[in-house]
Amino acid sequence: MNENSNTTELVQRLRAKQLINESRILTSLSDRASYAYDASFGHHIPEVVIQPTATNEVSEIITLANELHVPIYPRGQGTSLSGGPIPVYGGVVLDFSQWDDRLEIYPDDMIAVVSPGVITSHIDEAAKAYSMMYPPDPSSMNVSTIGGNLAENAGGPRGLKYGVTKDYVLGLEIVTANGDIIRTGGQTVKNVTGYDLTKLIVGSEGTLAVITEATLKLVPRPKAHKTMLVLFDDLIDSGKAISAILREGITPSKLEIMDQASIKAVEAYQPTGLPIDVEALLLIEIDGHPLAIEEEAEEVQECCLKNGAREVQIAKSAEEASKFWQARKLVSPAIVQVKPTKISEDATVPRSKIPEMFRILKEIKDANNIDLVVFGHAGDGNLHPNIIADVRDEEEMKRVEKAVGEIFEAAIALGGTLSGEHGIGTMKAPFMEMELGTKGLALMKTVKESFDPNNILNPGKIFPEKGQKLVLRDG
């Protein structure tokens, strides 16, 4: 990346204001190179990294950037799986991970007010002290920041019953591309005053505004949980069982599926005693009042057995439950034992199309001769087809790129979407038009231009460049 003289000027003028401590302006190569990546693909070294810890600091930086046309790349903890925080055009990485001083719970209003760098799981832990819960639970919750979650509209297993990040945001404090500090939404659950800017900002991946504070909704913590492990000889049957459970009026708090390839990988890595001849495994968790979930557990068991389950195991203790979940947790480490590179997709389809999607995924796997396992949130159709490859194998990576394209096409053809939770970033930008159509994409572009006319906020993301293709090789 060439030195951009405008970035140099931005840093000089910022220093002149003596607003930000020098220790939070990182300019050495080793520091800058440490903000060149996220958890996906791509490597671009920013010209400077600035670690703001107050809204007025952010406002000053962005005002300068807007005037000097310097790109701004907001970053939480860099766990994005889609290239979200990567500074593809250099400029400034705004590192929010050090800004975590505010985490306040207001039990009477059942809300939390947080700084952007607060770690997701810390919010739920703080809420727990008041018998409340912050439900969104991306697997990365012990590492990811709330700012990153808001920008990606992150979700997790609990999404089926409780929804995703956007369902828990009441209000935001944002800094816009011209440096203005604005509050959206409020502190109330009901709020219809004007356009819902809050929801527009959530999921906008740092391309419309920068989030400097959030007011989040909390819910009462369920009193009890029950976990079940269900084995199916036939994958199609597991789909039928899921529909039957939901039709019964039971919404599990988690409903996860693992395919045969994932089960085999886990058993090869750290045997947990799972049978490897089943086609699918469901992990079901229900929560609520202790008496109610006793009854529901029986109903779930019945639904599964009626629909061809080979076996239903109900955890008798918290330890047994965590043993069940261990299998799911081991999938990621297990699959990278074979080859080091993991391409995690999260194409999502309508629930009824899950078995069909599994069938197509198998075809894609065979046709392209790739290693592919599927697991994920079966309850809401948010599957995680994971391809295992080796980045150093150029020829294999080409096949992977082709397969990824085919996975997206299949999801959209079935009425689904490119991404259930990981976001678009750089990785999926080339496929946006496929899902949204020319006009849909153009409308989004108009929104972007009116928020950020100089294109300084996270440029190079979401919207495809001319002729941009998915390339997973060589950074």
Added chain:
Amino acid sequence: MVDKRLAYKETFDCVQCGYCLPACPTYQTMNKETHSPRGRINLVKMAAEGKISYDDLKEPIDMCLGCRACETACPTNVQYGSILESAKEVLRDETKRSKREQFIEHALFEKLLPHSSMLSIAKFGLFSYQRLPLQFVARKTGVLKAVLPKGMVAFESILPKAERSKEKKSNDEDAPPGTVKVAYFLGCLMDTMFSTINDQAIQLLRKAGVHVTVVKDQSCCGALQSHGGDFKTARQLAKKNIEAFENGSFDYIVSSIGGCGAMLVEYDHLLKDEPAWKERAERFAKKHADISIVLAQSELTYNHHVNHTAVYQPSCHMTHVQKNVDAPFELIAKVPGLNYVPMDKQDLCCGSAGIYNIVNYEASMDILDYKMPAVVSAKPDLIITTNPGCHLQMKMGVEREGLSHQIQVKHLVEVIAESCL
């Protein structure tokens, strides 16, 4: 093109998920990704590819504690230890060490630690180190007082008095059939500064019916040398030890030092590229067991109450490298009168990390100060450790909190000895 000396291949196992960030002490105290495991792995990869210089790599690697907490946290089994070692070894060859580093290494490796005939020199080294005023050493070695590391001055005051260690004897008689036979590994620092702990450890083993041999010609384990990137010396020391311990048939090679034990269990890894030694090293490494494992399995009678409210600070090298987690807890639970209280941040490194607290004194104190509030709020009157380095560091922590009169620091062996001997 790619610098093959660096563990380049291993860096590809990192999927950059960031799960190791919360576990890394230096990421918590130094507040940037550069000083995180993910950051360091990325920088090693970039250095191997020639995209950054070795000088760029130096500070982030120097600041790493080598506590290996990131390995335990990593869901994909990244071999951070190998990556770190390769970087240290290359940096030792490729970058200039500061006067300060050289002085410390001189004082430690040539004065304090052995390089030819092991333990006796070590002892002599420490004696002279403690007896001579440091300024005098500094003047004598021509190093100005200004470069005298603060760490050495600070620690001098809390070092226990070096004792002339009693010669430790092997059991006289041969082991009756069916008895557990162990070879005891003394460790050079331990046997000088904490000699009584070794004495107690051997007594406890005997009391438990274990047959103990103190192998002659054993040497320093090489851990401190390898922390400093001097793997050449570390390999020589490893070979000496393998030779020394090969001569008898033992069920275990036992040590009471988390850090040395971690080095010993990795001899196979250290000598993996030397065909003549590989298998012998593997045999040696497999035999090692921390004293807590052997004692936890044995039938000791706990006679005396040890009336303390205690927290336990596990040695990182014992937890993350030896992977010995449960045995110390099992022992602690057996001691009558001992009220064990859990503390926050228990698995966080104390910042001692070999000679890190001397070479990087300020950084190490930042980590200690980050840790101590958790210790203090557990309100113990005793901190139990399993490694001399942690021991000194925790003593320092207690002193910095102004609690020296309230909180004692003891090795686990001392606590068990109080109850059993």
